[in-house]
Amino acid sequence: MTFLTANLSIFTPYILLLLGGVLSLFVWIERKNKKLSFDITSMALLFSVVFTISYLNIISNSSYKLSGYLFNNIAISYIFLLSLLLFLTQKELIDKDIKFGEYITLFVLAIISSSALILSDNLFTIFLLIEMLSITLYALTGFDKSELSIEASIKYIIVGSFATLFFILGLVFLKLSNTSLELLDLSKTSTSFSLTLAGIFFIAGIFFKIALFPMHSWSVDIYCGSPTYITTALVSFIKFSLLVLAYRIYSVFSPHIPWQITHLVIMLTIAVPTISALNSNNIKKILVYSGISHAGYASIGFMTKSNPYLYFYAFVYSFTAAGAFLTLNLIEKKTNSTDISSLKDIWEREPYLIMMMSIFLFSLAGVPPFAGFFAKFYVFYLAVETSNIHLAIVGAVFSAVAAYYYIKILIPIFTPSKLKPDTFIIKSHPYTFLVLFIILLASIFIGIFSSPIIDLIAKTI
Amino acid sequence: MPILVILLLLPLIAGIAIVFFRKAEIIKHLSLAVSLINLLLSSWLFIKGGDLSVYDIRYLWLKEVGISISLGVDNLSMVMIILTNLLMPLAILSSYSFIKHHIKKYYFWMMFLHFAMIGVFTSKDAFLFYIFWEMILIPMYFIIGIWGGEERVYAAVKFFIYTFSASALFLVGMIIIYFNLKSNGIASFEISDLYKNTLTGNIRLFVFLSFLLSFAVKTPIIPLHTWLGDAHVQAPTAGSVILAGVLLKMGGYGFLRFLIPTFPDLSIKYSYIISFFGAIAAIYAGFVAWMQEDIKKLIAYSSISHMGVVVLGIFSFERVAINGAILQMINHGISSAGLFLAVGIIYERMHTRIIHNYGGIFKLVPFYSTFFMIIMLSSIGFPTTNGFVGELLIFQGSFKTFKLLTLIALSGVIIGAVYMLWVYERIFFGEVINEDLKVSLCEINIREWLYLLPLVFSIFAIGIYPDPLLDKIDDYTTKLLFEVLR
Numbered sequence: 001m002t003f004l005t006a007n008l009s010i011f012t013p014y015i016l017l018l019l020g021g022v023l024s025l026f027v028w029i030e031r032k033n034k035k036l037s038f039d040i041t042s043m044a045l046l047f048s049v050v051f052t053i054s055y056l057n058i059i060s061n062s063s064y065k066l067s068g069y070l071f072n073n074i075a076i077s078y079i080f081l082l083s084l085l086l087f088l089t090q091k092e093l094i095d096k097d098i099k100f101g102e103y104i105t106l107f108v109l110a111i112i113s114s115s116a117l118i119l120s121d122n123l124f125t126i127f128l129l130i131e132m133l134s135i136t137l138y139a140l141t142g143f144d145k146s147e148l149s150i151e152a153s154i155k156y157i158i159v160g161s162f163a164t165l166f167f168i169l170g171l172v173f174l175k176l177s178n179t180s181l182e183l184l185d186l187s188k189t190s191t192s193f194s195l196t197l198a199g200i201f202f203i204a205g206i207f208f209k210i211a212l213f214p215m216h217s218w219s220v221d222i223y224c225g226s227p228t229y230i231t232t233a234l235v236s237f238i239k240f241s242l243l244v245l246a247y248r249i250y251s252v253f254s255p256h257i258p259w260q261i262t263h264l265v266i267m268l269t270i271a272v273p274t275i276s277a278l279n280s281n282n283i284k285k286i287l288v289y290s291g292i293s294h295a296g297y298a299s300i301g302f303m304t305k306s307n308p309y310l311y312f313y314a315f316v317y318s319f320t321a322a323g324a325f326l327t328l329n330l331i332e333k334k335t336n337s338t339d340i341s342s343l344k345d346i347w348e349r350e351p352y353l354i355m356m357m358s359i360f361l362f363s364l365a366g367v368p369p370f371a372g373f374f375a376k377f378y379v380f381y382l383a384v385e386t387s388n389i390h391l392a393i394v395g396a397v398f399s400a401v402a403a404y405y406y407i408k409i410l411i412p413i414f415t416p417s418k419l420k421p422d423t424f425i426i427k428s429h430p431y432t433f434l435v436l437f438i439i440l441l442a443s444i445f446i447g448i449f450s451s452p453i454i455d456l457i458a459k460t461i
Numbered sequence: 462m463p464i465l466v467i468l469l470l471l472p473l474i475a476g477i478a479i480v481f482f483r484k485a486e487i488i489k490h491l492s493l494a495v496s497l498i499n500l501l502l503s504s505w506l507f508i509k510g511g512d513l514s515v516y517d518i519r520y521l522w523l524k525e526v527g528i529s530i531s532l533g534v535d536n537l538s539m540v541m542i543i544l545t546n547l548l549m550p551l552a553i554l555s556s557y558s559f560i561k562h563h564i565k566k567y568y569f570w571m572m573f574l575h576f577a578m579i580g581v582f583t584s585k586d587a588f589l590f591y592i593f594w595e596m597i598l599i600p601m602y603f604i605i606g607i608w609g610g611e612e613r614v615y616a617a618v619k620f621f622i623y624t625f626s627a628s629a630l631f632l633v634g635m636i637i638i639y640f641n642l643k644s645n646g647i648a649s650f651e652i653s654d655l656y657k658n659t660l661t662g663n664i665r666l667f668v669f670l671s672f673l674l675s676f677a678v679k680t681p682i683i684p685l686h687t688w689l690g691d692a693h694v695q696a697p698t699a700g701s702v703i704l705a706g707v708l709l710k711m712g713g714y715g716f717l718r719f720l721i722p723t724f725p726d727l728s729i730k731y732s733y734i735i736s737f738f739g740a741i742a743a744i745y746a747g748f749v750a751w752m753q754e755d756i757k758k759l760i761a762y763s764s765i766s767h768m769g770v771v772v773l774g775i776f777s778f779e780r781v782a783i784n785g786a787i788l789q790m791i792n793h794g795i796s797s798a799g800l801f802l803a804v805g806i807i808y809e810r811m812h813t814r815i816i817h818n819y820g821g822i823f824k825l826v827p828f829y830s831t832f833f834m835i836i837m838l839s840s841i842g843f844p845t846t847n848g849f850v851g852e853l854l855i856f857q858g859s860f861k862t863f864k865l866l867t868l869i870a871l872s873g874v875i876i877g878a879v880y881m882l883w884v885y886e887r888i889f890f891g892e893v894i895n896e897d898l899k900v901s902l903c904e905i906n907i908r909e910w911l912y913l914l915p916l917v918f919s920i921f922a923i924g925i926y927p928d929p930l931l932d933k934i935d936d937y938t939t940k941l942l943f944e945v946l947r
Binding site for chain 2: 389392
């Protein structure tokens, strides 16, 4: 009996979230009450967060404490928390812009599948959940029905189908050789031809999902084309759970595949998007390209089997990128464009917002003392520890190259426009600013207080 | 007694407090007060002397990777901290009238910059040093970009990218040394432990070069100097003061604290090449400065030429020369800060820095002209000023090791005298051709007296009686050479 079958109560938040999602759809369509719909879902999310956090106590007192389930629980509570915060920022959006209630249900399904991915320890379950996640995302990326987002959605379907194809092929090979699909058993199996083949397919599939080179090219269009509020979700909690999943799958199959491929992929993922972003003048495109290179940095953490540094990097990246995209969302709402020059008009009147954005950008660039620097340091530390100095050098050099496009975004604030300075022109629901403030504090202090976090992760995985 | 923590955190706390105030006057006076308190504390600590290691503080911070918050000072750090704390109040005083918009943000960034600079000089842990080293870029980027001159965007971006790229590999090199130490049983990032590394071969050369690169860009050593011409000119007055006065010295500090003790053999092996570039800087930058039309650019290139002489002094590995180099770092901090402050004064009044817009202003502003004369004499190394002592010591020491390079650098000093005197003649002597000067150029007021006087005082004090300062510097140098020659 595994942990999951022994403790079915872990599924309570999922059941409640599912019920909440369906109920809110019902309320939206039948009662036309968007506010109630929003409230039901946020209540369900809040309950999930509270439940999973209180569940930590139960697990740490049980015999499953040391088998990685404590970490799963921590990761799930983080995903629920982050998705709750992001959902709260969408209140105004849901009240005014969203016309179809399916949005909330799809969002909730995405949250459920991305968090359940962390719990799964069987490749078939992983496959099912990835499909569930992808289908909800296909629909969400095209949600505002503009040409760009529909194009992004179709591209996503095509790319996602390729990833699915690779997964299915991997599953077929494993089943044909009568190997177990449990991750734990797979990590103990010795190398065989079918395992190597299956490994290559699975790793290709999961690398497709986290958009590593050379599978990153269409994901730029996908992330850029989708509406900014969806991109925020994509780069934050969904990327986090996909990176954790990628790490698990990679750790299982890494003894069976040649290591040179991974190193090459990581170095190219760090280098190529960085160079492609240098030319761009669109904030959204720059942030998306940088997100792809950040997945490359996080992948440096694949080098050893259970190190806390990859989880820490994914954690820091997810909330910092969420913060950057949330501010971008606010700017886009006001100026209707994500071009760099749209910052010109905003600086004189919303200096605090721009300062907040600059802190998120510096954190992404890896400038001390913000959290992003510590994440990069830990990852370079791991690279040198495992004698992969070339990864650290490539990472350091392209961090410096990337700094250019981060500070390029801030250039318009140096040539302010001649508009009348009345401050605080961006009106948004207080929830948005509250969430931004929380993420700001996290970006500033998580790096400095990273030791207890790394300690916690290392002890619980 | 946690005096180092107070020195370090006081500006940061003041900066955070500034966010909550509204009135510009309170903000300005608070920043000035805090920097003055810092100056008093550090001067007391320096004059008291004695064993400085009693002030060391160590707090285990990131356990898994062996990093601690380790603060401590020795004579070299103290001297640099005194320079920083001396120049900050002067920079803030000069900003009172210069900065007219976004005042709160400006003083916040200045306080944050002060915090980061003190952090660089007090950290005894290499990782902490790196954090503060990179932290300086953020306020400088904003200060140059928001309150700077016409080409400020180009200058700010160039400055940030240049310096950030150069120190990127420093991080990797540091981690490599850490793992080398760990394999020998020491697991820490303490700077004094870095000296015990046992790297060999190509890796050793790689780490040496990565260290060299990041300090060479900061000092700067030709050919990595091009960011300075833009950054110094486009920055606001106080920004230029801090850039030229303190940030350039961090390069020299890095050489003395990191490069030379960690890789003594490689430093001696490559000392000729590095000193060669230093000596070339003295002449080349001198010629470029001679041709300038813009006073600030002239002063910027004269800074490069001075720092070239300092580099020559450091890498000649003579006790006298290193003493002179450290002293010259302080001297150059004072004189170039003075020059930038003086140029700031006339720029505020006339809004032009081009030399041929000025002429014969000695009659109009005699006190100002006298101050400018004294600071200029310090810059060219005139006897009885501090510049003379520093340059004499450097050349006396470096002549033993590099005869030809010393001669080249000496010619550079002569060229320095040439263009400085020529600039002075063009601006101050002769007839007042430009009518606007008679209208707009008024004499310096009390606030400006207040920030020029301490510089003049230090110039003559160090020039006539440098012994108290030199003794402490010599303590440090003998310890350094003992460790290196071991």
